[in-house]
Amino acid sequence: MNDMRIADRTVSSDTAKMTARGVQVYYGENHALKDVDIDILGGTVTAFIGPSGCGKSTFLRCLNRMNDTVSIARVLGEIKLDGEDIYDKSVDPVTLRARVGMVFQKPNPFPKSIYDNVAYGPKIHGLTKSKAELDQVVETSLKKAALWNEVKDRLHAPGTGLSGGQQQRLCIARAIATSPEVLLMDEPCSALDPIATAQVEELIDELRSQFSVVIVTHSMQQAARVSQRTAFFHLGHLVEYGETGQIFTNPQDPRTESYITGRIG
Numbered sequence: 269m270n271d272m273r274i275a276d277r278t279v280s281s282d283t284a285k286m287t288a289r290g291v292q293v294y295y296g297e298n299h300a301l302k303d304v305d306i307d308i309l310g311g312t313v314t315a316f317i318g319p320s321g322c323g324k325s326t327f328l329r330c331l332n333r334m335n336d337t338v339s340i341a342r343v344l345g346e347i348k349l350d351g352e353d354i355y356d357k358s359v360d361p362v363t364l365r366a367r368v369g370m371v372f373q374k375p376n377p378f379p380k381s382i383y384d385n386v387a388y389g390p391k392i393h394g395l396t397k398s399k400a401e402l403d404q405v406v407e408t409s410l411k412k413a414a415l416w417n418e419v420k421d422r423l424h425a426p427g428t429g430l431s432g433g434q435q436q437r438l439c440i441a442r443a444i445a446t447s448p449e450v451l452l453m454d455e456p457c458s459a460l461d462p463i464a465t466a467q468v469e470e471l472i473d474e475l476r477s478q479f480s481v482v483i484v485t486h487s488m489q490q491a492a493r494v495s496q497r498t499a500f501f502h503l504g505h506l507v508e509y510g511e512t513g514q515i516f517t518n519p520q521d522p523r524t525e526s527y528i529t530g531r532i533g
């Protein structure tokens with residue numbers, strides 16, 4: 269942990285964008301997540317770290333109700349976005365996922381053109397009124413995802429023809445095209461080479477000026493590079509949550525210390 273570039277630790281907001289209280293997740297009989305309480309801050313990158321199977325992705329997927337799509341998953345407790353219960357019956361999960369977007373581990377562009385990948389969300393949510401407005405959203409999203417210059421002359425070529433790193437930036441552009449308030453990223457760099465990883469990490473830092481980012485990562489170096497807040501999960505428990513520098517240099521719980529020093533993994 270010595271040669272780490274450290275992210276700017278200042279957070280632009282200390283108000284909670286999302287809050288979770290007493291969250292439990294069961295997959296059938298498997299109690300995967302146990303009594304998780306957390307406040308996700310606005311304008312902040314929050315990293316979820318912990319050993320394989322500790323529940324990081326499960327909790328991430330609770331934040332935009334992706335676990336609704338898993339028939340054996342049961343989510344208990346309360347999760348709020350701007351004070352509103354996202355599991356309330358009146359909340360449409362598809363609309364919620366436009367506000368709380370997601371980028372997955374493997375780049376998964378639709379088998380459509382670069383343009384149509386980005387235009388998809390604004391179209392289905394009726395966010396634009398004209399073709400010119402949609403063109404503008406596509407361009408702005410690709411610019412925010414640092415991909416515009418590489419693709420502006422081939423917007424109608426298939427998204428699947430891009431390199432892995434470009435495909436992941438296309439998926440980020442697709443996720444931000446609906447102007448989400450929170451962006452969830454589940455190990456977004458695990459399929460990328462070091463150069464593409466550095467590009468996506470730089471992007472994450474820029475994106476937090478517009479919304480909260482929550483990133484699951486296996487890499488402690490990555491958590492230290494990109495996040496201002498870190499949550500350490502172990503065996504389904506949220507063991508420790510705090511300022512990233514403090515978690516890595518002065519952990520309060522012996523389990524966190526064991527993990528960051530490599531004694532549990």
Ligand SMILES: Nc1ncnc2c1ncn2[C@@H]1O[C@H](COP(=O)(O)OP(=O)(O)OP(=O)(O)O)[C@@H](O)[C@H]1O
Binds near residue numbers: 295300320322324
């Ligand atoms: N779709 C699913 N169906 C059944 N069990 C699941 C499912 N997804 C996760 N689990 C179980 O929930 C527990 C937590 O898994 P989860 O994927 O959330 O952990 P993780 O910390 O993200 O792991 P990794 O770092 O390996 O991705 C594990 O016991 C896992 O087997």
